[in-house]
Amino acid sequence: MAATTEVSTRQSRISRRIAAVTPSATLAIDAKAKALKAAGVDVVGFGAGEPDFPTPAPIVEAAIAACRDPKNHHYTPTAGLPELREAIAAKTLRDSGFEVRPNQVLVTNGGKQAVANTFETLLDPGDEVLLLAPFWTTYPEAIMLGGGEPVVVSTGIESGFKASVQQLEAAATGRTKVLLFVSPSNPTGAVYPRAAIEDIGQLAAERGWWVVTDEIYEHLVYGDAEHHSMPVLVPELRDRCVVLNGCAKTYAMTGWRVGWMIAPSDVTEAATNLQSHTTSNVNNVAQKAALQAVTGDLSAVEEMRAAFDRRRRTIHSLLNEIPGVSCFDPEGAFYAFPSLEGLLGRPLHGRTAATTLELAEIILEEANVAFVPGEAFGAPGYGRFSYALSDEDLERGIGRIAQLVGESAGR
Numbered sequence: 001m002a003a004t005t006e007v008s009t010r011q012s013r014i015s016r017r018i019a020a021v022t023p024s025a026t027l028a029i030d031a032k033a034k035a036l037k038a039a040g041v042d043v044v045g046f047g048a049g050e051p052d053f054p055t056p057a058p059i060v061e062a063a064i065a066a067c068r069d070p071k072n073h074h075y076t077p078t079a080g081l082p083e084l085r086e087a088i089a090a091k092t093l094r095d096s097g098f099e100v101r102p103n104q105v106l107v108t109n110g111g112k113q114a115v116a117n118t119f120e121t122l123l124d125p126g127d128e129v130l131l132l133a134p135f136w137t138t139y140p141e142a143i144m145l146g147g148g149e150p151v152v153v154s155t156g157i158e159s160g161f162k163a164s165v166q167q168l169e170a171a172a173t174g175r176t177k178v179l180l181f182v183s184p185s186n187p188t189g190a191v192y193p194r195a196a197i198e199d200i201g202q203l204a205a206e207r208g209w210w211v212v213t214d215e216i217y218e219h220l221v222y223g224d225a226e227h228h229s230m231p232v233l234v235p236e237l238r239d240r241c242v243v244l245n246g247c248a249k250t251y252a253m254t255g256w257r258v259g260w261m262i263a264p265s266d267v268t269e270a271a272t273n274l275q276s277h278t279t280s281n282v283n284n285v286a287q288k289a290a291l292q293a294v295t296g297d298l299s300a301v302e303e304m305r306a307a308f309d310r311r312r313r314t315i316h317s318l319l320n321e322i323p324g325v326s327c328f329d330p331e332g333a334f335y336a337f338p339s340l341e342g343l344l345g346r347p348l349h350g351r352t353a354a355t356t357l358e359l360a361e362i363i364l365e366e367a368n369v370a371f372v373p374g375e376a377f378g379a380p381g382y383g384r385f386s387y388a389l390s391d392e393d394l395e396r397g398i399g400r401i402a403q404l405v406g407e408s409a410g411r
Contacts, residue, residue, distance in 0.1 A: 021141050025376030029360070033370035043364075044397030046371040046385040049186060050254040051334070053307075056300040059251060059292045066288035076284055078276040079268070080107025080260070084291045088260055091294040095218060096229035098243065098262075106268050106275065107282050107290075111216050111246040111259035112138055117271040118212055118242050118261055119146030119178075127177040130209075132163045133378035134337065136186045140378075143180075151176070152378055157328045157339050161188040165199050178210040181230060184217040187377045187384040188337040189312075189330025191225040194233065201234030211237055214244040216259075217333040219301050222309045225331035239264050249333075250301050251293040258282060258290040308334045311387040311394055318398040319385070322405055334388045340374075341381040348408045356383055367400040 033045035054060075066072045079085065085102040092098050108114040115138060123129070123146040131139055131150040140150045153171045155161045168179065181200065183192040192200075204211045211230055218227045231241040246259030261271060281287075315336045319327040324342025340356050349366045353359035356373040360383065364370050374382030387394055 017145065020144070022137070025137050025372055029370050029372050032364070036364075036368070041368055043368045043370060044389075044393050044400065046369065046387075046389070046397060048386055048388065049335075050388060051249065051252040051304055052388045052390065053252040053300075053304050055252050055256070055289075056293075056296075058296060059253070059289045062292035063285050063289040066285045072284035072288065074284075076281045076287075078280050079272045080105065080282065081284070081287045081291070084287050084294075087291055087294050088262075092243070092245075092262060096215070096227070097232045098229050100262050101265070103265050104262050104268050106261050106263075106271050107287060108246075108259045108261060108275065109279050109282050110257040111214075111244060111248060112142075113275070113279065114244045114246065114259040114261040115139065115142045115214070116145065117274055118244065118263070119143050119148060120274060121267055121271045122146070122178060122210055122212075122242070123148035126175055128173060128175045129178040129180055130168055130171055130176060131180050131378075132182070134161060134185070134187050134374065134382065135180075135378050136182070136214075137376050139180060148178070149175075154378070156379075157326060157382075160328060161185060161190040161337070162192055162196060163200075165203050168200065168203060172207065172209075176207070176209060178212055179204050180212045180214070182214045184221055184225075184227065184332025186217065186333050187335050187372070187379075188328065189333045189335050190328075191221055191227065191331040194226070194228050197228050197230050198233050201230045201237055205234055205236040205240075208240070210240045210242070212242045212244065216244065216246055216249050218245070219250045219298065220305055220308060220334060221332040222305075222312055223331065227332070242267065247290050247293050250298075252300075252304065253289070253293065256286045256289055258286050308387065311389075311391060312336070314391065315385060315387045315394055315398060318395065318402070322398075322402045324405065334386055336385045336387060337374075337377075337379075337382055338385070339381060340383050343405065344381070346408065348404055356381055359383070363401060363404065367404045369397045369400050 029047035033043045036043045085105040088105045089100050089102045119142050125147040127148045128151045129143045129148050133152045133154045143150045153163050153167050155163050213230050221227050231237045243262040247253040319325050319338045325338050327338035351362050357375050360373040372384040
C-alpha cells in the first residue's frame with residue numbers, strides 16, 4: 001500500500017499535460033554532439049537548425065546602441081515596439097505581397113512562441129489540426145498543449161514530400177479546424193509550387209478551416225523554386241489565416257529570439273492578452289536589432305542563400321552516392337532529408353539498426369557524425385541533415401558515413 005501511494009505521489013508531481021510533452025529531438029541531438037566535442041571527440045554535427053553565419057554587423061550595432069538608451073531598460077507594450085510592428089507589416093508587404101496593418105502583428109519570443117500563442121488562441125479541446133508529415137518537432141506538441149489533436153497526413157520522397165488535396169480531404173473530419181501549412185519545409189526542404197498552394201488554399205476556404213502558415217524560411221529557396229504566401233494567392237483566407245515568421249533564419253538571429261505572428265486583429269488581440277500573462281514584451285534590445293534587420297536590405301541574406309545553395313548541391317550528391325541512401329533534392333530551407341531505409345537491417349561495424357533512431361546512435365558512436373532521425377519528424381526511415389555548416393565539415397561528415405557503410409559492406 002505504501003509503495004502504491006509513493007508511486008501515485010511521484011506521478012502527480014508533474015501534470016499529465018506537461019509530462020506528455022516530448023523533448024525536442026533536434027536540440028537533444030545537438031546537445032549530445034556538443035558534449036562529445038567538449039570531451040575532445042571530433043564530431044561533425046548535422047543536427048542544428050540554425051545558420052552558421054554571424055548576425056550581420058549593422059544589426060549587432062543597432063543592439064549595442066539600444067543597450068545604451070535608457071528607454072530600452074523598461075517595460076514596453078506586450079505586442080511589440082510600435083515601430084517594429086509597423087516595420088514588420090511593411091516588410092511583409094515588401095517580401096510576400098501580403099498587406100496587413102500593424103495591429104495585426106504580435107512580436108514574440110522567437111518563432112516557437114508564435115506557434116504556441118497561435119494554437120492556444122485558436123483551439124478548443126477536441127479541435128483537430130491537419131499536420132503534414134514530415135513535420136517540425138514542435139508542431140504536434142504545441143497543438144496538443146493548445147488542447148487540439150494533430151491529425152497526421154503523411155508524405156514521402158515519392159511525392160516530393162508534398163501533400164495532395166485528395167489526402168487532405170480524406171483526413172478531414174467534422175472536427176477539423178486548422179490546416180498547418182509549411183513551405184519551405186523543415187525538415188524536408190520541400191517547396192510547394194504556386195498551383196498546389198492555390199488548390200490547397202481553396203480547399204481550406206471552402207471548408208471554413210483556419211490556415212496557419214509558417215513562412216520562417218521564405219528567403220531560402222533555390223533553383224526554380226519560389227516562395228508564395230497562401231493568403232496572397234487565396235485572398236478569401238485573409239480572415240482565417242495566421243502567418244508565422246521571424247528573424248532567426250533570414251538574418252542569422254536564432255539566439256536573439258524575435259519572431260512574430262500576423263493574424264486577424266481579434267486573434268492578435270487575444271494572443272497579446274495571453275502573452276501579457278506569460279512573457280510580456282520581448283527583450284527591447286533584441287527588438288531594436290530586429291527593427292534594423294527587417295528595415296535593412298537583403299544583401300547579407302543573399303550571401304547566406306548562395307552558400308546554402310552550394311552546400312545543398314554538395315550534400316545531395318554525396319548522400320546519393322552512398323549505397324542504401326536516397327536523397328530528395330531539397331528546394332528550400334537548409335536541410336537534406338534522405339531515405340535511410342536501405343541501411344536498416346544491414347551490419348555496420350558489427351551492429352545492426354532496425355530503426356533510424358538506432359541508426360543515428362550507431363553512426364554517432366562509430367563515425368562521430370550526428371544527425372536527427374526521422375522518427376522525430378513523424379517520418380521513420382528518414383534522417384534530417386542540416387547543411388548549415390562549413391563546406392569542409394559537410395564533406396568530412398558525409399564522407400565518414402560513406403566510409404562506415406563501405407567498410408561494412410566489404411566485410
